[in-house]
Amino acid sequence: MQITVKAHFNKQTKDSKKEGLQFYLKGEDEKRPELNQMTRSVVLLSISGVDVELTAEFKKTSKDSKKTVLDFEVKGDASAAQTFEFYKMAGADVELAIKESQMSLEEFHAEPREGVRGKIDKDGTVTVDPNQSELPL
Template sequence: MQVTVKAHFNKQTKDSKKELVQFYVKGDDEKKPELNQLTREVVELGIEGVDQKLTCEFKKSSKDSKKTVLEFIVKGDTSAEHSFNFYRKAGSDINLHIIESQMDIDDFREEQYEGVEYQVNQDGIASVSPDQLTLEDVAEEQGEPEDGDPFSDDDLLD
């Protein structure tokens, strides 16, 4: 399913946990039933005139007497270079293409939180979470190779 609406690219915000984009729908496009059907689904957002697309969770659609607001949470692995042209349109009126994705919402949310958890201390040094494996932990589990080369693998010679 795909729907195209006239919208105002209201804002884009990013914090340490998520990135959010928000649009105000304009005119009769507010009444399109497809908007309600796509809510809480994974979608791809496209803007007319921009080659890049953003994979997002269609978080919510809210309507009051003045406007309809669409909010999307952007997939975590979107690079700044990939989304730069998309975000240049912020603050302007656009034609927004919302395309249903094949990705499942559970897979989307799972991918959001992959990676290493860390914290930067006052002295500027990062420390990883206590359950994060270190290279030493891996070496202890596997046993050091006899020649001391951690990349050698005697099993390959057999």
């Protein structure tokens, strides 16, 4: 599922582990039921006119009498160049596309591990990416 809404890119915050994005919705887009369905899941965010797509957790939706606030969290390992492209749009009215991701919340929050990457098969054998099969000495 993908929805596109007209939003005001309110702010972008960053610390060492995560980055927060906040958008304000007004008007008819506030009433879209798809927003509630995607809350608390991993989504792909894109802004019209920006050639970058960010993977983020759709943290929450909150409403008051004037607006609906959408809060997203991007992991700290996102490319600085990618998030900077989004940051240039902060404070502006944007067309925000929110698309469901195939990634689970557990995968999104998993800490990266060092070492050789591979896949453990059901029979217990390990299949290693051939490009990583040797560790440097």
